Amino acid sequence: MAWEIARPSRMPAVSGVDMAGFRIRGDAPETLHAIPHPAVTIVIEFGDRSFEVRDASGRAHSASLIRGLAGTAAPARVKSLDCVQVRLSPLVAPAILGFPPAELGENIVALEQVWGRAAARLRERLHDAPDWPQRFALVQALLAERSANAFPVDPEVARAWERIMASRGRFRVEDLADELGWTRQRLWSRFGAQIGLTPKRAAKLVRFDHAVHRLVQGHAPARVAADTGYADQSHFTREVREFTGAPPTSAATEPWLTVDDRAWPSTLA
Template identity: 45%
Template sequence: MDVAVPGPSARLPGVSMAGFRQRVSTPVEITMIPHPSVTIIVDVSETGDIVHDTDGRRRRGSFAAGLLPGRLDTGGSSGECLQLRLSPVVAATVLDSSPDLTGTVAPLRDVWGPDTEQLEERLRAATSWNDRFAIAADLLRHRLDTRPPVDPEVAHIWRRTVTSRGRLRVDRMAAEVGWSRKRLWSRSRSQLGITPKRAAQLARFDHAAHLLAAGHSPATVAARSGYVDQPHLHREVKAVTGSTPTAVSSAPWLAIDDVAWPTYPRT
């Protein structure tokens, strides 16, 4: 698999991008490991080789995945896609639909809106990954500049959750912005589509998953990621992925993370 990453000029706060090109003789199935962002997969291949599961139905084409596991297949002899990782703060602004993408996979048109085909056509017509990154960045920047953002308090809480690796108590974060716990919970759920507790769980898991992929033992990962003990880590990984820490440590999606997302904030 060939991986392309954007230069500094195409980078936006809360947005990570990578381009993937794969040439295979048989379909390849990749299980996407959850991480604290909304994933957009734009199929830029001429033959439409990207296949995804939506509500148990296999469909072709570009799609958006929430904050829980999804499955991505690349079929045929080749496939190209542009992947965007949007923080929920950015996703709530740039997507047309409700930001409640937690645990869902939807066709891109359902969340990007009627401009989806134009977006795909422009990206396919581009002659290089750098051009594709620039096009995507310009479109995202335009939406960020022309649409109302989430509450600054909600954005602050999200940043604190990610940078603390999910280890700050909700009461403490609510006090930092002068909100009650109930108000924080309500605003986060309505604007980001995720509760503070769930956000903390995903941030903590994301840190643990990358430690596992780096070869650390489950006991070490549990201690460094804020879990009570190794059984607690095992239960959490099982709840989030339906798998075990050992299986997560060898997930193919994680194996290319450091290549595809060199600037992605490691929570």
Template identity: 50%
Template sequence: MAGFRQLGPVQGDIAMVAHPSITLLVDLSEGSGIVRDSDGGRAHGSSVAGLAPGELRLGGRYAGAVECLQIRLPPPLAVAVLGATADLDGAVVPLEDVWGRDAERTEDRLRAAATWDERFAIAADALGRRLDARRSPDPEVVAAWELILAGRGRVGVDSLADEVGWSRKRLWSRFRSQLGLAPKHAARLVRFDHAARLLAAGHPAARVAASTGYADQPHLHREVRAFTGMTPTALAAAPWLAIDDVAWPAPPADPPGRDGRGRRPARPRQPRP
């Protein structure tokens, strides 16, 4: 979780960077609040962004205090909490569409809380009460997802199928239907996320490409374009990556140098006010 407050007028938009999680953006602002623009459609209020969403920008032009709570849910957990992950691949929908009638009441409780710590506690309690183990993905699907994360996306579908004891076809079908994207696409997304964080830490694109398993720098460039529409240079400065550094203050270590040793991790950057 991460909380954000903007006290002055806001101008311009911030593009969301694809992330291997389901993202809840809970708008706690007074008045019109946050404007989201997804695939050409503009709307106000809280939203849920699926895995690797299409064009999603937050911002607009408005005055007054703007507050937002960001919650990241790993896909297996999102299934158990929201029950609709498979329908969210590449989609951005209003929070109430997946949260139900309780969404507005939860927003009101969060808005009335005096501190961010109280808000985090309220959100954690609300998520916990929605947790339903009966909606959880198959253990094999969860295991495959964990293997993809552990390998930072550098794992083949055949290897995943062997590890969980399923055929390739069965793994593809169950994984896709339960988590919302195919195993190969999930691996691409996880590898992209690792590369994005290294780029944000200031490492050259060529070195990042080599250390994260891309064939060459143009291959990395194509993947960054596919997931974000940006160049690696623009991605490295994307404000959303700074937001995630604050939400999870443990940036990846430097890629190994020629001597095989990694350097001390860079300090997290602070988000723009």
């Protein structure tokens, strides 16, 4: 299977947004897995598509879609796909989506269900655009327009998310409430209502994301487990299985992870 990956020369002006372009071609359909990532994912496909992604309920999706903060890998059958993929921080996602990511949960929904006719128009314009720079400009323009929506996240929730991200999931979430001046119950309630995960689950996802990319880079599972805060290698193995459905050695070869160093360089920072 051949992968062409493009990156915009300039990142979107909207903070908390990243994007990449993909052109995937194969002689026959292959089964891949969309691995969980601490972001809301938008896939805007264009061209002659031949792919199918299944959500947790088993429903198939074969058009532009939005995926919430996922807890498990989504199986995908791919033969050909042209798309711009956007990753949204859950702090900016409410403005761009028009609702908090908590309403998505771990589900996959059709992009047209959220953006209406704007999604179809964007797909048509991406199809007609002659190159990746123009496609990225089209997507960036729509994101900037939608990000003007007033849908603020509580400053305390935003700070909690930023602390979890900065610590790569190793911050003691039990200490967050005291630091923010909230009760633990209020933090868990507001964070869950706006982000869609508990602070503890968010930290677990962020730590996994950092650790699994270390694995892809070629580090031994025992070394990764020790360096990223797991109790031991078996603890790390359990969490990799929980998020990917596979042992560490298999997860490290998943194409959606192995191309990240080209598509999302900041992921590996």
